[in-house]
Amino acid sequence: MINGTTKIxxxxxxxxxxSLSPPMFNAAFKSLNLDYAxxxxxxxxxxxxxxxxGAKAFDIKxxxxxxxxxxxxxxxxxxxDIMANLIGAVNTIKFHNGKSYGFNTDxxxxxxxxxxxxxxxxxxxxIVGAGGAARAIAFxxxxxxxxxxxxxxxxxxxxxxxxxxxxxxxxxxxxxNSKLDDITIDFSxxxxxxxxxxxxxxxxHLKNADILIDTTPVGMDPNVDAEPIATANEMHSDLIxxxxxxxxxxxxxxxxAKLANATIVSGIKMLLYQGAENFKIWTGLEAPxxxxxxxxxxxxxx
Ligand code: ATR
Numbered sequence: 001m002i003n004g005t006t007k008i009x010x011x012x013x014x015x016x017x018x019s020l021s022p023p024m025f026n027a028a029f030k031s032l033n034l035d036y037a038x039x040x041x042x043x044x045x046x047x048x049x050x051x052x053x054g055a056k057a058f059d060i061k062x063x064x065x066x067x068x069x070x071x072x073x074x075x076x077x078x079x080x081d082i083m084a085n086l087i088g089a090v091n092t093i094k095f096h097n098g099k100s101y102g103f104n105t106d107x108x109x110x111x112x113x114x115x116x117x118x119x120x121x122x123x124x125x126x127i128v129g130a131g132g133a134a135r136a137i138a139f140x141x142x143x144x145x146x147x148x149x150x151x152x153x154x155x156x157x158x159x160x161x162x163x164x165x166x167x168x169x170x171x172x173x174x175x176x177n178s179k180l181d182d183i184t185i186d187f188s189x190x191x192x193x194x195x196x197x198x199x200x201x202x203x204x205h206l207k208n209a210d211i212l213i214d215t216t217p218v219g220m221d222p223n224v225d226a227e228p229i230a231t232a233n234e235m236h237s238d239l240i241x242x243x244x245x246x247x248x249x250x251x252x253x254x255x256x257a258k259l260a261n262a263t264i265v266s267g268i269k270m271l272l273y274q275g276a277e278n279f280k281i282w283t284g285l286e287a288p289x290x291x292x293x294x295x296x297x298x299x300x301x302x
Contacts, residue, residue, distance in 0.1 A: 013066035107140035109274025129215035130158040232259035
């Protein structure tokens, strides 16, 4: 029940109507008897500045930030953590004593999702895609103890720029990270119009890969029958396959991974673990992970 003491949290984005965050956080708050409520706010690009100022004025305690505001919102925030700074994107804001603090929890959420099935020590990681999600994940992966990180993308320009940023920004900020030289890149041209099985690059990298993370929207509803970026015969049973698409949960890529007896990490896990990090930032408490996951699955299956 919302009353005079209820603390308000929410998500800003456009569109935001189908966000799974309101049910996930409201269920979590309720289960811990917190007098908190989480609300979706549709904020247009041109209104971002006013939305952040308004959130402060309304004494909103925290916000998630989604498309199209994750990058632009940096200009509106007083302070941000190192990963938000490096990645250049904020997905979580905490308001405290009239100041706004920005965090990137997508990055750590993605890595925690993988760590549920394996650590990343000495692993060969292949990330397909070089957009916003890939950027967040790549920065976090690059500061773990992975052996190799290969970015494969359809367009050369974006992949090159991501790898350049990884090398320069990480070496500037993590001077002791000896793994930076291991970052390699492949500019293969991935396109849905191609026959992926006919592209040399992905199968070649998958042979020695331990972890494949697909950050492209390939297979997302309504294109559920799209050609996956890799097929079962290009995978091996020791591979961990993570698709960040969670709608549907069982994507065309994960179906192939199952056929190959690979270990599967569904896209819901990244959403879940970034949510768990946000929960901790806002409440100081450990998130009720199982309940949050159950809520997400219920919502998706509706
Ligand atoms: P997000 O913020 O979710 O990461 P994005 O920034 O639009 O979304 O990035 C999507 C990534 O998936 C891009 O790297 C894109 O490749 P390009 O850089 O060549 O545009 C990649 N991508 C999108 N659709 C794809 C498709 N059908 N096949 C292969 N790659 C695709």
